[in-house]
Amino acid sequence: MTEQVQQAHRRYGPSEQWRHINEAHITEEAVADLAGFKSNGVNFKLALWNPAPNGVRYLKALTFLLGMQLDPTNRERLRRTRNREVGDPYSVRCHGEPVCLDYLQAVHEVDFIATQVTLDGARILEIGAGYGRTCHTMLSNYDLAGYTIVDLPNTLALAQRYLHTVLEPEQFAKIRFLGIDDIDDTVRADRFDLCVNVDSFAEMSPGTVRDYLALVDATCAHFYVNNPVGKYLDKTLDGHSQGTAVVELALTSGLLRDVIDIHDSEAVREKVPAFESAYRPGERWECVASDRAIAWSYYWQALYRAEPVTR
Numbered sequence: 001m002t003e004q005v006q007q008a009h010r011r012y013g014p015s016e017q018w019r020h021i022n023e024a025h026i027t028e029e030a031v032a033d034l035a036g037f038k039s040n041g042v043n044f045k046l047a048l049w050n051p052a053p054n055g056v057r058y059l060k061a062l063t064f065l066l067g068m069q070l071d072p073t074n075r076e077r078l079r080r081t082r083n084r085e086v087g088d089p090y091s092v093r094c095h096g097e098p099v100c101l102d103y104l105q106a107v108h109e110v111d112f113i114a115t116q117v118t119l120d121g122a123r124i125l126e127i128g129a130g131y132g133r134t135c136h137t138m139l140s141n142y143d144l145a146g147y148t149i150v151d152l153p154n155t156l157a158l159a160q161r162y163l164h165t166v167l168e169p170e171q172f173a174k175i176r177f178l179g180i181d182d183i184d185d186t187v188r189a190d191r192f193d194l195c196v197n198v199d200s201f202a203e204m205s206p207g208t209v210r211d212y213l214a215l216v217d218a219t220c221a222h223f224y225v226n227n228p229v230g231k232y233l234d235k236t237l238d239g240h241s242q243g244t245a246v247v248e249l250a251l252t253s254g255l256l257r258d259v260i261d262i263h264d265s266e267a268v269r270e271k272v273p274a275f276e277s278a279y280r281p282g283e284r285w286e287c288v289a290s291d292r293a294i295a296w297s298y299y300w301q302a303l304y305r306a307e308p309v310t311r
């Protein structure tokens, strides 16, 4: 090596980190074959984080991106929803405010609903509320008349405990927690301005979804649904980490069971008419708003309005 070359290596040569990368990843053998290099260890040192061990990084990147895109109205809805850090979510900070994906979705859901339904003074029924993020967001932003949650016993108990912790006592007092045993006597005898179902009809047996839709038809004036348009089998997404039996269960639940490429925007859009038709609670209902849901590519949201019953 000439003195000139040695000098160039000293001045511009690789750090110890890059010496290691070249020896371990961007090897002669790797360079000789382009097949697969963009989704293997070569590119994971060049342009992309390896998605397998970097799930939290990608979740936070998505959350950050969406958090920074919030418009002032939704930023304010988020800010008014206090105590969101209870339960230690994966969160990022945007403009000084902690942001997690759950509540990002909640403010977008509420935003979509609020364009069609007057929420101040509304009586709301939610079927399958999880820990209660949508209820928390609604009660923190609107002067609702009441909020009824119908769920399975264990989740209902979690929602009760969580919402008691995060809400002011006068907000919490507006919530009624009902089990499935209370539906036919209590819920069916009541009337609601809006029913909400987010990410749960697709996980119930088809007959149960039909029974719930009949309940909505009999008791509600509006219906908001936000659920997947279909099923998927792409093993690269999760390695079927919960086992084949769980995959099989997922494939048989819900009304919309066609397997699609959930990351193909047109494949998703093709399923929208079936989605709108499947979740229409009955003959007197009209779909008045329909759009992609945030943040998952294959979730759709629709808002239906019922013609008033003439007696």
Ligand SMILES: C[S@@+](CC[C@H](N)C(=O)[O-])C[C@H]1O[C@@H](n2cnc3c(N)ncnc32)[C@H](O)[C@@H]1O
Pocket: 127, 128, 129, 130, 131, 132, 133, 150, 151, 152, 155, 180, 197, 198, 199, 200, 203, 204, 208
């Ligand atoms: C995936 S979680 C979604 C929770 C919440 N909507 C959210 O998006 O955060 C599904 C919810 O549906 C509820 N669920 C499942 N089967 C149900 C049934 N047959 N009746 C009522 N709720 C049910 C679960 O207990 C859970 O609360």
